[in-house]
Amino acid sequence: MERPFLCEDCESTLTAIKDGYCDVCGRGYEPPLMGAFPCSNCKDRDLDFDFAVSAWRSGGVARELMHRFKYGKQVHLSRLMGSLLSVVWQDKRLHRSRWILVPIPLHPRRLRERGFNQSREIAVEILGRAPDGVELELMDILKRTRHTKKQAQLDRSERLRNPSGAFAVKTSRLTKRFKRSEEELNVLLIDDVMTTGSTVSECAAALREALEPSWIAAISVLRG
Structure with a gap:
């Protein structure tokens, strides 16, 4: 597959997460192990999403590209990120007839700083990169209710606590429609980099409380 802006x-040098990973949070095992099973990151934790899939290991060129995209304001690299993320469709658990795509929201202050x-x-x-038979619809139905520190600047214990209670579902015609509908609601959270999974889990908790979806999964370009 041709990757825009990448030789x-x-x-x-990129390392895909495919030869052994956690079947809950998507963490790749090092060295790679055969099969998918829960990891130490998920042990004794109540995560509010059903499963997560990450495309590539963070580090080296992958980490540098993401850094340029986010902090260097090279928004054109979103095309590359979408291409890199598309490998997650190899996971058959994602092959449901319809997903509502919900991006992880930024706090308004962070959005002003970054610009996107x-x-x-x-x-x-x-x-436009879903496999045949999978319908995707993008909806911005989550919001941040408080400003939090950047996860990248925190240690593991701080990352676990930092996003607690920081998200809520926007009340809108869309969310009211879901509450009235009897169709299966599957939500796919979109993140750039997953580490502990705490942010995604907090988003999932807000969605479960407000909408009671059938499935909540998460996909990310990189796994830290």
Whole structure:
């Protein structure tokens, strides 16, 4: 698959998460192990999403590209991020007839600083990359209710606590429609980088409380 803005030499350094990973949070095992089973990151934790899938390991070129995209304001790299993320469709658990794509929201203060929401830009790019038989619809139905520190600047214990209670579902015609509908509601959260899964879990908790979806999954370009 052709990757926009990425040469073959750089692409060859990327490591896909496919040869052994946690079947809950999507964490890749190092060294790779055969099969998918829960990892130490998920042990004794009540995560509110059903499963998560990450495309690539963070580090090296992958991490540098993401850094340029988010902090260097190179928004054009969203095309590359969408292309990189599309490998998650290899996971057959994602092959449901319809998903509502919900990007992880930024706090208004962070959005003003950055100028764009990287997760939403990635979500837009993934819309046209679903496999046959999978319908995707993008909806911005989540909001941040408080400003939080950047997860990348925190240690593991701080990352677990940092996003607690930081998300809520926007009340709108869309959410009211879901509450009245009897159709199966499947929500696919879109993130740029997953680490502990705490942010995604907090988003999922808000969605479960407000909408009671049948499934909540998450996909991310990188796994830290």
